Amino acid sequence: MLSVAGLTADIGRIPVLKGVSISVAPGETVALLGRNGVGKTSTLRAVLGLLRRTGGSVSYQGQDLGGLAPHRLAALGLGYVPQGRGIFPLLTVEDNLCLGLKGKPPADLFAELYERFPRLAERRRQAAGTLSGGEQQILAIARCLIMRPSLIMLDEPTEGIMPKLVSQIRTEIAAIAKRGIAVLIVEQNLRTALRLADRVYLMERGQVVHEATPAALRETPDTVHRYLGVAL
Amino acid sequence: MSDVVLALAINGLVWGLIIALIALGLSIIFGLLDIINVAHGDLFMVGTVGGLAVTVATGSFWLALVLVPVLGFVLGLVLERVVIRPTIRQAALTIVTTFGLSMMLQEAVRATYGAQPRRMAPPIEGTVPLFGIDYDVYRIAAALFAALALAGFFLFLQRTKLGTWIRAVRHDPETATALGIPVARICGITFALGTAMAALGGVIAAPITTVEFRTGVDILPFCFMAVVIGGLGNLQGTVAAAVLLAVMEGVVTSVSDPTVARIVSLAVMSGVLLFRPHGLFAGATR
Numbered sequence: 001m002l003s004v005a006g007l008t009a010d011i012g013r014i015p016v017l018k019g020v021s022i023s024v025a026p027g028e029t030v031a032l033l034g035r036n037g038v039g040k041t042s043t044l045r046a047v048l049g050l051l052r053r054t055g056g057s058v059s060y061q062g063q064d065l066g067g068l069a070p071h072r073l074a075a076l077g078l079g080y081v082p083q084g085r086g087i088f089p090l091l092t093v094e095d096n097l098c099l100g101l102k103g104k105p106p107a108d109l110f111a112e113l114y115e116r117f118p119r120l121a122e123r124r125r126q127a128a129g130t131l132s133g134g135e136q137q138i139l140a141i142a143r144c145l146i147m148r149p150s151l152i153m154l155d156e157p158t159e160g161i162m163p164k165l166v167s168q169i170r171t172e173i174a175a176i177a178k179r180g181i182a183v184l185i186v187e188q189n190l191r192t193a194l195r196l197a198d199r200v201y202l203m204e205r206g207q208v209v210h211e212a213t214p215a216a217l218r219e220t221p222d223t224v225h226r227y228l229g230v231a232l
Numbered sequence: 233m234s235d236v237v238l239a240l241a242i243n244g245l246v247w248g249l250i251i252a253l254i255a256l257g258l259s260i261i262f263g264l265l266d267i268i269n270v271a272h273g274d275l276f277m278v279g280t281v282g283g284l285a286v287t288v289a290t291g292s293f294w295l296a297l298v299l300v301p302v303l304g305f306v307l308g309l310v311l312e313r314v315v316i317r318p319t320i321r322q323a324a325l326t327i328v329t330t331f332g333l334s335m336m337l338q339e340a341v342r343a344t345y346g347a348q349p350r351r352m353a354p355p356i357e358g359t360v361p362l363f364g365i366d367y368d369v370y371r372i373a374a375a376l377f378a379a380l381a382l383a384g385f386f387l388f389l390q391r392t393k394l395g396t397w398i399r400a401v402r403h404d405p406e407t408a409t410a411l412g413i414p415v416a417r418i419c420g421i422t423f424a425l426g427t428a429m430a431a432l433g434g435v436i437a438a439p440i441t442t443v444e445f446r447t448g449v450d451i452l453p454f455c456f457m458a459v460v461i462g463g464l465g466n467l468q469g470t471v472a473a474a475v476l477l478a479v480m481e482g483v484v485t486s487v488s489d490p491t492v493a494r495i496v497s498l499a500v501m502s503g504v505l506l507f508r509p510h511g512l513f514a515g516a517t518r
Contacts, residue, residue, distance in 0.1 A: 050406050074412030086407035088400050095396050100411035142413070 001026045001182055002047070002151055005201030006056035009046040016042045020185075024151060029041055029183040034203035035229055041083055041184040043203070044153050045126075048073055060151070074100055083156045083186075085140045089129025095121055096128045096139055100147045103205040109146060117142050129154065133167035141172055151182040158189050170196065190230060194218070198228040202227040235365050237486040239268025242362065244482025246371045248475035249378035253438060254433040255455040255474045256467060256497075257426030264402045265463035267316060267326035271334040272455060274408030275427050279304060279434015281341050284352045287438075293355035293444045297377070297435050308424030313342070316423055317416070318475045324485040334448075354439035374436050381432055385425075389467075399423055454478075455484065457501045463511020470515055 002024040008019040017039050026031045032040045045051035047058050058065045060076055074080075075077035088096055097113070097120070098105055114121035117138055123131060128139060137157060144152055157173065158166045170192055177183050177196070186191040193200065194214040202210040204227055217224060224230065258272045279300055286296035315333050319325040346478035354370035362372070363441045388396035401418045408417050434447075441447060458477055462469030477497050504512055 010442050042356075045406075048410055050409060069414075071409045071412050071414045080407075080410040082410065087411075088403050090403065091399060099408070099413070101402055102412075147412070186274065188283060198409060216288065 001061060002115060002172070002184065002224060003059045004047060004056070007043065007046055007053060007058060009042060009053050015171050016206050017041055017046055020208055022201050023210060024182050024184050027180045028199065029177045029197050029198045030184065031197035032184065032186045033190065033193055033202060033228060035198055038203040039206040040203055041155055042060035044155055046153060048078065056211055057138065065114045067085055074147060077150035079147060081140045081144050081152065081154045081157060083159065085136045087136045089112055092125055093128050097143050097146055099143065104145060113142055114183045126161040134161050134168065137161055138172065149181060152176060153184045155186045156188060158187065158192055166192065184205035190228060191195065237483060238363055239365055239367070239480035240477055240486040243366060244479035245475060246376035248478030249375050249382070249434050249452065250437050251454055251458060251478055252471040252474035254379050254430050254451065254469050255380055255458040256382065257429035258455050259459045259465060259470040260457065261423055261426040261469055264397040264398065265316065265320060265419055267320070267330065268325060270324065270327055271337060272430055273452030274337040275304065276339065276451055277445065277448035278337060279431035280447050281345055282431065282445045283405065283435035283438040284350060287352065288465040298498045300435045301428040301432040305424045305428035308427025309420055311427065312423035315418045325352045331503045345445065347445060349442045349444040352438045352443055370439055372442060377436050378514040385429065394421070456498055459503055461504050461512050463513050466511055466513055469511050469513030
């Protein structure tokens with residue numbers, strides 16, 4: 001579905017990605033793990049063309065994304081929930097939800113979404129900036145879902161969220177995967193990542209250095225400690 | 233004496249609304265593209281000259297009022313593509329390029345239209361009694377046109393898809409791109425809208441100001457003061473500051489002279505920069 005091969009990118013003159021190769025199959029949940037600053041967010045941004053790619057290739061459902069303008073990727077089914085949620089605080093909840101839609105959204109889609117996220121329905125006319133951090137994250141995910149993506153990329157979805165809401169976010173992400181939508185998740189919370197993912201990539205210094213299933217990773221705590229600096 | 237104060241205060245209000253229209257264009261361009269458009273006053277000047285030229289050619293001011301902003305929009309699209317986009321996100325460079333654009337616009341108008349200042353007859357003649365003084369009907373109409381255009385612009389920003397996209401791109405262009413919003417096109421349209429608003433302000437102001445190639449030079453500092461006092465990128469604040477400054481200058485002029493009035497405005501701006509660097513209306517909804 002998503003195939004990234006030898007991806008390189010720079011920020012200024014500093015190379016941040018040095019040949020990243022990853023893949024995500026339809027319906028699969030893949031986690032990208034690593035310490036701060038190893039290139040996880042840059043990988044997502046480079047896939048989407050938000051960070052200029054200097055080499056390598058990115059293809060999605062067999063289509064090379066190299067020559068496509070970044071704003072055209074959403075229409076191909078690539079959804080993105082950025083780090084920090086990317087909510088537009090001065091727009092209403094409903095304006096945020098409709099932002100990526102070309103026309104009026106079908107009423108049934110809204111009804112389904114509001115049934116699933118009743119807090120958003122209650123606050124649909126409210127400025128999104130007045131929502132709590134957890135509600136904003138739900139809004140960011142809902143805004144992505146309303147565009148009917150086939151792959152969602154989530155960057156640190158539980159960062160800065162109250163601990164009691166983390167499990168709700170985790171449940172939502174699991175529900176997305178159950179619906180057959182592929183998920184590529186960047187996550188600092190190792191427990192969350194291992195619980196959600198079918199497959200895990202570990203990154204270090206702009207490269208993928210290890211690939212494993214969560215079960216395999218649990219059996220190699222040395223690897224986890226070496227690349228993530230934490231104990232399982 | 234009190235009649236003079238009142239007349240100048242009302243004049244200030246009229247000018248304030250027109251300048252608010254121009255300053256709003258400057259502010260939205262700054263907020264979205266992060267550029268300081270030194271040529272913005274000259275786009276207003278092009279509007280005044282265009283207004284006079286179309287009125288003379290067709291005999292209809294009302295046609296000019298519609299046609300010149302449309303032409304301004306098209307001019308803005310071309311300028312954004314040719315002058316602004318190649319230097320975007322390089323603030324220092326945009327000052328140089330828009331300064332060059334300012335020179336080119338002034339010299340182009342001088343070469344084609346001449347250096348002689350001209351006056352334009354107002355499309356509506358006569359006076360009406362207003363708070364005990366006889367006041368020009370056209371000046372009241374000009375204030376109404378400007379107020380309607382301002383209200384229309386805010387409605388456009390709040391109620392239309394394009395307006396919502398402009399507000400989203402102003403806040404976070406990267407996430408907007410990821411959601412499928414064509415950010416480069418939105419930037420072009422926004423610059424064109426700012427240009428059209430300056431041109432519209434020019435047509436409205438043409439019958440109450442001198443029409444010449446340097447008309448924009450005087451108005452630009454006033455617009456910048458309104459943008460700074462209102463809060464950089466704060467659209468409602470910009471409008472409020474433009475009206476307040478113009479009324480204040482009108483009142484000060486009635487007891488002193490225009491130079492002192494401008495000094496007072498500059499002092500107010502300095503005070504705002506010192507004590508409220510994010511603008512007098514920082515925190516207002518943008």
